[in-house]
Amino acid sequence: MKKYVYSFLLMIFLISVGCFAQNTQLKRYSDFSMNFDGWAAAQYLGNLDEVEENMTDEAACEYITDKFSPFLKQVTKLSKNTTWLFHQAMEEWDYEPHEVYFVICSNSLYSEEGLLICVVVNEKKDFLWRAFMVDEEAVENTDWDEIFEMQ
Numbered sequence: 001m002k003k004y005v006y007s008f009l010l011m012i013f014l015i016s017v018g019c020f021a022q023n024t025q026l027k028r029y030s031d032f033s034m035n036f037d038g039w040a041a042a043q044y045l046g047n048l049d050e051v052e053e054n055m056t057d058e059a060a061c062e063y064i065t066d067k068f069s070p071f072l073k074q075v076t077k078l079s080k081n082t083t084w085l086f087h088q089a090m091e092e093w094d095y096e097p098h099e100v101y102f103v104i105c106s107n108s109l110y111s112e113e114g115l116l117i118c119v120v121v122n123e124k125k126d127f128l129w130r131a132f133m134v135d136e137e138a139v140e141n142t143d144w145d146e147i148f149e150m151q
Contacts, residue, residue, distance in 0.1 A: 026109060029088040036081050038107050040089035045100040048120065057098060057120040057128050064118050065130045072132035075115060081107075086117060086129075095121045104134075112136055 026039040048055050065074065078086065085105045095101065099121045106114035113135035120128040 026104065026106065027089070027092075028109070029085055031084070034084070036084045038081060038085045038105060039109050039111075040085040040103060040105045042089035042092055042101050042103045042119075044093060044095075045102060047096075048098040048100060057122055060100065060120055061118065061128045061130050068130075068132050072116070072134060075131040075133055078115070078117075078131060082115060086119075090119065090127070095124075097121055097123055 026041045028037075028039050030037040048057065048060055068074070082105050086103050089103050089105070090101065093101065101119040101121070103117040103119055104114055105117065113133060115131050116134045117129050117131045122128055
């Protein structure tokens with residue numbers, strides 16, 4: 001049953017990525033006094049409580065990491081600018097614990113690379129996240145059929 005729930009969560013997650021990329025406008029954020037500047041957007045994906053009562057935030061993050069790691073390079077540390085952009089994009093939402101979001105951050109609107117961050121809200125201002133570097137090569141070389149395959 002858990003594999004089915006995780007597969008369902010992943011399917012929703014990946015379908016949302018496609019819709020997110022096509023329908024979301026990146027917004028420019030800047031604070032020149034702190035030397036922060038860039039583009040970001042956050043998109044709500046769903047609430048873990050609605051998928052399965054016993055799914056933990058950590059389990060959801062690990063599942064997503066396991067599925068994306070073979071295809072996209074995982075980033076374990078965010079720069080100060082990216083962290084600031086991430087928080088700016090999340091502040092656009094009235095988020096609650098156990099909600100899942102995607103955040104895309106980029107230094108430029110026309111950049112050929114950026115970060116895709118999967119966020120699970122633990123508590124207010126406390127997030128679990130997994131970040132992946134996304135560029136043209138990663139998109140072209142990713143086996144999306146394998147990711148979408150339900151197990």
